[in-house]
Amino acid sequence: MAAERKIKIALAGKPNSGKSSLFNKLTGLNQKIGNFPGVTVDKRTGMCQLSENLSAEIIDLPGTYSLYPRTLDEKVVAEVFADDNSMYYPDKVVLVADATNLKNCLLLLTQLIDLRLPTVLALNMVDLASKSGQSINVNNLEKLLDIPVVMINARNGTGIDQLKSILCSPQKPCDKIIYQPDPEIMPLVEKVKKQFKLNSDYKAYQFLQQADHLVFLSEAGRHFIRSLAKENNFFAYKYQGAETVKRYEFIQELLNKVIIRSSNDGWKKVSYGIDKVLTHKVWGYVIFFLVLFLIFQAIFAWAQIPMDFIDKTFAQLSSTLDNVFPSGPFFELISHGIVPGIGGIVIFIPQIAILFAFISVFEETGYMSRVVFLMDKIMRKFGLNGKSVVPLMSGWACAIPAIMATRTIENWKDRLITIFVTPFMSCSARLPVFTILVALIIPDTKIWGFFNYQGLVLMGLYLLGFVAAILSAFVMKLIIRVKERSYLIMEMPTYKMPKWSNVGYQIIEKTKAFVFEAGKIILAISIILYVLSSYGPAEVMSRAKESVQKEVANQNLTEAQIQDRIASYKLENSYAGRLGKTLEPLIKPLGYDWKIGIALVTSFAAREVFVGTIATIYSIGSSDDQVTIKQRLKSEVDPDTGKPRYTLAVGLSLLVFYTFAMQCMSTLAVVKRETKSWRWPLIQLSYMTTLAYVSALIVYQVLK
Amino acid sequence: MIPGETAVISGFTDELISVKLLEMGFLPGTAVRFNFTAPLGDPICVSVSGYDLSLRIEEASTISIVN
Numbered sequence: 001m002a003a004e005r006k007i008k009i010a011l012a013g014k015p016n017s018g019k020s021s022l023f024n025k026l027t028g029l030n031q032k033i034g035n036f037p038g039v040t041v042d043k044r045t046g047m048c049q050l051s052e053n054l055s056a057e058i059i060d061l062p063g064t065y066s067l068y069p070r071t072l073d074e075k076v077v078a079e080v081f082a083d084d085n086s087m088y089y090p091d092k093v094v095l096v097a098d099a100t101n102l103k104n105c106l107l108l109l110t111q112l113i114d115l116r117l118p119t120v121l122a123l124n125m126v127d128l129a130s131k132s133g134q135s136i137n138v139n140n141l142e143k144l145l146d147i148p149v150v151m152i153n154a155r156n157g158t159g160i161d162q163l164k165s166i167l168c169s170p171q172k173p174c175d176k177i178i179y180q181p182d183p184e185i186m187p188l189v190e191k192v193k194k195q196f197k198l199n200s201d202y203k204a205y206q207f208l209q210q211a212d213h214l215v216f217l218s219e220a221g222r223h224f225i226r227s228l229a230k231e232n233n234f235f236a237y238k239y240q241g242a243e244t245v246k247r248y249e250f251i252q253e254l255l256n257k258v259i260i261r262s263s264n265d266g267w268k269k270v271s272y273g274i275d276k277v278l279t280h281k282v283w284g285y286v287i288f289f290l291v292l293f294l295i296f297q298a299i300f301a302w303a304q305i306p307m308d309f310i311d312k313t314f315a316q317l318s319s320t321l322d323n324v325f326p327s328g329p330f331f332e333l334i335s336h337g338i339v340p341g342i343g344g345i346v347i348f349i350p351q352i353a354i355l356f357a358f359i360s361v362f363e364e365t366g367y368m369s370r371v372v373f374l375m376d377k378i379m380r381k382f383g384l385n386g387k388s389v390v391p392l393m394s395g396w397a398c399a400i401p402a403i404m405a406t407r408t409i410e411n412w413k414d415r416l417i418t419i420f421v422t423p424f425m426s427c428s429a430r431l432p433v434f435t436i437l438v439a440l441i442i443p444d445t446k447i448w449g450f451f452n453y454q455g456l457v458l459m460g461l462y463l464l465g466f467v468a469a470i471l472s473a474f475v476m477k478l479i480i481r482v483k484e485r486s487y488l489i490m491e492m493p494t495y496k497m498p499k500w501s502n503v504g505y506q507i508i509e510k511t512k513a514f515v516f517e518a519g520k521i522i523l524a525i526s527i528i529l530y531v532l533s534s535y536g537p538a539e540v541m542s543r544a545k546e547s548v549q550k551e552v553a554n555q556n557l558t559e560a561q562i563q564d565r566i567a568s569y570k571l572e573n574s575y576a577g578r579l580g581k582t583l584e585p586l587i588k589p590l591g592y593d594w595k596i597g598i599a600l601v602t603s604f605a606a607r608e609v610f611v612g613t614i615a616t617i618y619s620i621g622s623s624d625d626q627v628t629i630k631q632r633l634k635s636e637v638d639p640d641t642g643k644p645r646y647t648l649a650v651g652l653s654l655l656v657f658y659t660f661a662m663q664c665m666s667t668l669a670v671v672k673r674e675t676k677s678w679r680w681p682l683i684q685l686s687y688m689t690t691l692a693y694v695s696a697l698i699v700y701q702v703l704k
Numbered sequence: 705m706i707p708g709e710t711a712v713i714s715g716f717t718d719e720l721i722s723v724k725l726l727e728m729g730f731l732p733g734t735a736v737r738f739n740f741t742a743p744l745g746d747p748i749c750v751s752v753s754g755y756d757l758s759l760r761i762e763e764a765s766t767i768s769i770v771n
Contacts, residue, residue, distance in 0.1 A: 065727045065728060068723065068727070070724065100754075101753075101754055101755045103729060103753050103754065104728070104729050104753060104755065107727060237720055238719065240723045241716075241719065241722050241723050241726055244723065244726035244727055245726060245731060245732070248729070272739070275739075275749075276740075279740065279742060279743065279749075280743065281743040369758065373742050373747060373749065374742055374743065376742065376746070376747050376758075376760070377745070377746045377747070378744065386747075487721070487760075487763065488758065488759065488760045488763070489724055489757065489759055489763060490757065491728075491755065491756070491757055491758075492749055492756040492758050493755075493756075
């Protein structure tokens with residue numbers, strides 16, 4: 001038997017061409033999501049057995065129309081194809097083309113041919129094309145392009161076997177040259193070609209065109225190209241336009257020879273009909289808000305069931321481990337630090353999965369681009385972009401996937417502003433804090449017998465976050481000056497039924513990204529917090545039991561109550577507790593005491609920790625039961641005034657604080673990753689904290 | 705142009721955007737149809753080279769047309 005061989009195959013093509021469907025079909029669940037080095041672009045790779053002794057590593061490249069990049073994602077494509085020393089440089093390329101709209105897809109193909117890459121053209125959605133009365137002469141296309149052409153249906157798998165067998169056979173790069181750089185710049189191209197020892201004129205031309213984008217070039221190499229371009233007054237855009245026109249001339253000529261068309265735009269008409277409703281002046285927005293409402297409902301009501309289940313399971317696991325393990329700091333760290341830490345990550349999975357289920361259904365059906373279309377003008381007024389709608393919506397579930405979703409925004413300024421304001425959207429981690437405080441200070445009565453006061457306040461908090469996001473975006477729009485222009489040149493695909501397996505893959509992928517990217521940080525932070533709040537100066541901590549016992553000697557408490565008091569005493573004297581006390585003068589003007597201070601310190605890393613901390617500090621012990629906590633907080637008295645501690649002023653001030661404050665280490669970490677510097681997360685942190693502090697101060701001082 | 709109207713592209717007034725527009729299939733000499741506008745009047749939806757695109761007015765206005 002011949003030795004197993006392995007080749008690398010890249011999938012390229014424009015967005016919506018069915019690239020991901022083909023990738024899923026070829027690799028099944030055998031895929032990995034990683035990052036391209038140095039940039040935060042998802043790299044999807046997977047293994048595929050092509051034949052008995054040949055396996056292929058398939059790389060799914062981001063969708064792009066040409067080698068000239070507009071987004072971060074697209075930059076990667078130009079780079080992968082230009083650097084033949086890269087570990088991603090493919091042995092073969094499959095260009096996935098949408099047969100219903102071939103013209104557009106072939107632009108990239110002609111560039112790949114000129115780069116002398118062995119390319120296979122996979123015509124996808126041939127069935128849809130023939131439905132619209134278009135048939136393609138494949139043999140002719142193959143001959144004219146001098147590359148293999150396969151008809152596939154990436155949704156049901158037709159033609160995949162044929163594609164595999166073509167990929168197995170050796171293929172020489174095509175010798176055809178479709179576009180020859182302009183004669184007046186050929187001397188330059190020759191120089192670059194010689195300097196970097198390249199195998200095609202076009203590759204040299206690409207080096208010349210986008211030296212700044214190709215990060216693999218050495219500083220010296222880049223300098224060589226830059227000075228060469230400068231000396232000769234090389235103006236990149238001028239030639240790019242000319243190149244595109246030349247290529248389309250070739251493509252048009254080609255298509256005239258291979259496409260037999262009879263006009264039948266049946267489905268298009270239906271699609272226009274749907275558009276009439278979905279982008280209608282009134283109905284368009286009504287439907288969009290109904291859809292938003294549905295998402296809201298799903299995230300908050302339906303997700304609650306699995307979340308409660310997860311919560312219970314982890315609480316049980318924690319107490320079971322407590323009983324099984326011998327006592328000792330190491331085992332306590334596992335049962336009280338690590339297990340609840342993991343639980344704190346897993347609990348967000350239902351919401352994230354549901355949110356991305358909706359988003360991917362919208363993307364699959366084509367509704368997403370209509371949402372962008374509907375919202376662009378409004379969002380632009382505030383320095384955002386139609387494409388910011390999705391991240392902002394996602395922000396209601398969790399800012400982490402939301403910030404990851406900003407990658408589709410081409411314009412850097414728009415993207416940065418979206419990243420910056422997304423954490424203002426009230427995420428699900430704020431919900432437990434909101435619920436308990438609202439239940440505490442707002443009466444559970446109805447206004448006009450219909451609206452519940454508590455519900456109104458809760459909705460008001462969400463609105464408050466949204467308004468803060470929009471206004472901050474507006475301010476940033478005025479402050480940040482970037483030369484780069486904002487575009488919205490976006491395809492509006494015809495409506496399609498979603499392919500459910502793609503939706504499934506998308507959910508798995510995003511959830512994985514959350515668990516492994518953000519999860520690591522959340523876990524680390526929860527361990528640190530556990531240590532900070534369980535340990536303090538040794539002599540105080542070791543005396544905890546005695547001190548409490550002395551204090552409560554004549555109070556007739558049960559054993560459990562004493563244990564709770566000890567826990568509370570320990571927290572008070574732990575490092576976190578000390579920090580809370582140090583903060584007291586700072587937060588006094590907001591109406592908070594050191595107990596709330598401790599809760600602020602611990603929830604600095606993740607907001608939801610507030611509830612647990614409050615439970616411990618008021619010696620309610622391990623009970624997470626909201627009713628118990630509520631009653632305990634109600635009876636808490638302010639020693640200075642003798643009145644209840646949690647007045648309306650204090651409660652509202654806390655609510656406002658939690659709405660605005662950036663209390664999520666994971667979000668900061670993701671922002672750092674997406675903006676590639678600590679600058680933005682730090683600005684964000686100080687801006688949001690200041691806003692939270694000042695607003696809470698005003699609320700308390702006015703209402704006091 | 706009014707919704708439903710068709711025209712032929714004759715050129716571009718903005719070199720930078722033209723590169724992107726060309727890539728998306730806005731070629732001089734091809735027909736373009738203005739389908740409909742977004743409810744707030746911007747962006748607009750047009751058909752070109754056999755498919756639909758959305759453009760901002762600002763971008764669309766850099767395309768010169770002849771009837």
